[in-house]
Amino acid sequence: MTGTPEPPGCTVCGGTVAPDGHCWDCGEPQPAYRAHIETTLAAGAAGAAGVSDRGKRRGVNADAMTLTEAGAWTIGVVCDGVSMSPRADRAARVAADVGAARLRAGLREGALPETVLVEAAARAGRAVGALAASVDQAPACTYVAGIAGPEGIWCAWIGDSRAYWLPDDGTCMALTEDDSGRHDALTAWLGADADEPVASVRGYRPPGPGRLLLCTDGLTRHLPEAEGLRAVLARRGRATPVGHGLLEDARMLVGYAMDAGGQDNITALLIRVGDTDHRELPASAPYRDSCHHGKRRFF
16 A cells, blocks of 8 residues: 655654644654755756755754745855754744745845845844744844845845855955854844844955855854865866756865764855956945945945
């Protein structure tokens, strides 16, 4: 006889596991849920791929990633659940999905990249805040989003998840600066126990092809420098092609962190960027607009 297999029971009480990976009966997260995730996106002349892994020390993968597209734009969002908060994995998944959906809609409507990036981060923050039972029981996560199109690349972030530009040739660079203070404690995050989220935004028009990397601190604790990240990818001995090659690259980055101890959840999402128009973007100092929506910096 054939049929649909019974879903696995809770590893703690034997109860029913809900779609969000927690037990309906006791509420405990299930270790195998989302333990290793891979995703790819073939977007026009570009491509994108991501890998997320629970690591070796964490019981649950509280990282989340979303890939999508809007016309010529490729969109990626990566979030890292704050480990000290309840249901941090749910916060990360909600933020990644809500942020990506707003980016897709806004870019299709013709919104400016920096404007829709700020709006998407704010909407993701409100969605995460709505998950809280109280300020003392507030799911929380960090947030980084990146978009790549014919006019260049842009990223926005809140917290310590990062974006890097890794060109095939030339100088690598970090595009984000951690929102953290003494002892690397977060100074900004998404959640009901945080201040109103204010995303920082940066834009860059690269002179040649390369990869936009979005990642969580499970990777950057082992590879904090942009050149080190590219050096790992260079071991393949060739420039990354479109499509499946990006997935192999993401696997390499996650594998490096696993070999280094895998102390945290690890996520690496790569977006391929082709040749772009290298006209200089207008020079601009960091600013907050009249609605206090965000900070913008250009390279």
